[in-house]
Amino acid sequence: GESVGLHLPTLSVQEGDNSIINCAYSNSASDYFIWYKQESGKGPQFIIDIRSNMDKRQGQRVTVLLNKTVKHLSLQIAATQPGDSAVYFCAEDTGNQFYFGTGTSLTVIP
């Protein structure tokens, strides 16, 4: 959703478990969504995207689910690895501008 800054939610998972990261977006007219991974000191890295005419899309170890009714996105990471530790945030394309969520900090416990 639109960035409102402030507190960054955190999620800790055991290595090998599945992770689910959630994002609420704000504009019902948004028709394209992206999940990014950002490691410390680096730029955001594109993970997976989904268009509004889909409700699910799978990549390698990642799945994005889109629920347009409640304006909700989720990112599922299967068999989470230590290298998955990072901040994850969603982006919505309103057709005029991209808006970004504040992000969730994922920590993978070995």
Next chain:
Amino acid sequence: KAGVTQTPRYLIKTRGQQVTLSCSPISGHRSVSWYQQTPGQGLQFLFEYFSETQRNKGNFPGRFSGRQFSNSRSEMNVSTLELGDSALYLCASTRTGTGGGELFFGEGSRLTVL
């Protein structure tokens, strides 16, 4: 193919100075957008350029400006730097801008204002 390239990666300036940051988009991408990232505000949109024209602008003061060249490379300039301008400045490119699909980011330019 090469990703989005930003220079310089790190820089330190003092209040009142000005700074210019550079961004080379992915080959074939004509839209370049700039974002400011701070811990307190997250990613904030500065402006977007497409075919050398500013197409969208965020809510930043006029001290923040940009331009795009015919080869799609872009620069952003911040004049009369303030302490609050300390941030990671990110450049992103897409083929056609919003509505056009994947938005790819560079590694950013980390600006510290003393």
